[in-house]
Amino acid sequence: MLKKYYLLSPGPTPVPETVLAKAALPIIHHRTEEFSNIFMEMTEGMKYVFQTKNDVYTLTCSGTGAMESAVTNLFSPGDKVLVIVGGKFGERWGQICKAYGVNAIEIPVEWGCAYPAEELEKALKANPDAKAVLCQLSETSTGAVYDIEGFAKVVGKTDAILVVDGISGLGATPCPMDQWGVNVLLTGSQKSLMIPPGLAFISFDDKAWKLVEASKLPKFYFDMKKARKNLAKKTTPWTPGVTLVIQQLEALKIIKEQTMEGILEHHRILADAVRAGVKAIGLELFATAPGNILTSVKTPKGVDGNALVKTMQKKYMAYIAGAQEPRKGEFFRLAHLGYMSGFEMIIMISALEMTLKDLGYPVTMGAGVAATQKVLQEEWK
């Protein structure tokens, strides 16, 4: 049979055709007025996504590069920070701190669970010398979303800053930087921003900039003071991903047209539709604090979780994501992130039903799809 590739993962996510087409246009030079105009318009659009009046800096790197830029620009050797670790990306904050000699106190959180702001308040009181709290908006490895609004409130009462990795979350779940008082917010291009991997974005408020001024960790490519100086001249310190910037401007036009409220509501509807389908199949959600970015689902008893993901991907070419080590096989992740429509949710749930049937799991074909359809039909605008 002729098969098609369906990218249903929490990053990279599908890219709109009008955005893909921009990659076929000739490369323009980055030290020109033409590119500066595009770059500044894109930067303005990104401030809308961040919901901030602060500058937003464009880095040509993956989201991990932006995480590193946060650490190396904010801290000095031996600085103490609190890191909320509820999955692979919380762990990554800890790894970056370790690589640069920052003293990361890890706060373990059960995978998929919330972490109450009151607990963070206690942790900050126990560590009055902590320079920052590092966490995710959405922990991509589980789909859990943290209470960033609550975190910002308790961190805001201290001298510490709140550094939020919004790589999979920003643009899919609310995180208005200025309104909530997030001090540093960063994201990547290949999630809700609807372009290929290769760009990352980061913003610092005034409180964070004070730490940047005092920071003594080594940095060069990710030097934010250089980035700030160059942004004032409508450019970047180093050669930016020209095509990606042009594509990002195009994708931001879609976001602006839909409005941030509309985009967030879209993700909410898709999440509801997928969860209705999963529950109708009789499966259980893995995360107890799921966001609207992705839905992690427990592998049902008697089914090999790795075979499930492999069948979805290889037989049906429905590229959902498995769980990561050390929880591989225990659950799987269905994304509803970025340029996905209601019908991708139907593809996902129908492929899941057919896969479960292939693997001998008792499933009433169409029951999950019907529940997904019901949510979509009622909410489709």
Add this chain to the structure above:
Amino acid sequence: MLKKYYLLSPGPTPVPETVLAKAALPIIHHRTEEFSNIFMEMTEGMKYVFQTKNDVYTLTCSGTGAMESAVTNLFSPGDKVLVIVGGKFGERWGQICKAYGVNAIEIPVEWGCAYPAEELEKALKANPDAKAVLCQLSETSTGAVYDIEGFAKVVGKTDAILVVDGISGLGATPCPMDQWGVNVLLTGSQKSLMIPPGLAFISFDDKAWKLVEASKLPKFYFDMKKARKNLAKKTTPWTPGVTLVIQQLEALKIIKEQTMEGILEHHRILADAVRAGVKAIGLELFATAPGNILTSVKTPKGVDGNALVKTMQKKYMAYIAGAQEPRKGEFFRLAHLGYMSGFEMIIMISALEMTLKDLGYPVTMGAGVAATQKVLQEEWK
């Protein structure tokens, strides 16, 4: 909500991404060895689709242009031909004949129905001076497929030739030109051939070439003797659609990889899956002789057929086709043609269920999808 465009019509059909990408490459000149090599390789591939050892000529025009080329190259003023008219495209044969002063005897066939070869045999006996029988492989306006193998047998016993419009049918339902003894076969690029509209292909056997040699109708752009002379020199008389030829070569690689048997079986599975879905919803097929190209479905009682198509297209962006005049609203057409995967059938049936619900028609959400899934899950390879 973010919506995506789903092209589910019997032409144009979706184009594979690897084929679309070829349109972004620079245009090469057509009077070069480089292009001649591409053109001849594409022509060889097309002979595989036609299942013929005859030459296949590439015309830069739509399928209708190829139909006109058949008429103007085969006949002379006042020639009598039999035309099987079971829908809009049968009518088109008659219109072209009329425009050129060919005496077309129209054989009316109820829309959506078969026409028995025995009836054609009788018609040929009643019209021993008929030069040709003109018909469709698949009547795109209804989805009915004719018994071309049977037609070829009865026409083969006479001096007449069989001219088959395979525009929507070739590559989706069997029509091996040489094996069946079809004298003239033609098709368009925007159906099972999986490229954008703009090219058409036509092939004549020796019996047909004798008529071409004797033809006195006026022609210039579509002059097949010029085309034959140029093909011998590995080129075309006029500037060909260079990009479309390059795209066609790319698409033919997919067909060759799948094999003709595989491609035909793929269309059979999709057709079965769609019909299972339609029947499970409780709807009736319109055509009594449906092929594997498209499924025409009667608009159920109490539903406005035009509103149904409009809701599918505008609300769900599922671009199925309505019926054409004078049967508009009476039925609608679900395509399973070209670069469509099993999941497009699921999108189509789920959108149809949601649309019927929107229009107040009693539908058990998911019942049609389940039936479609069942066929797909059992047959998916």
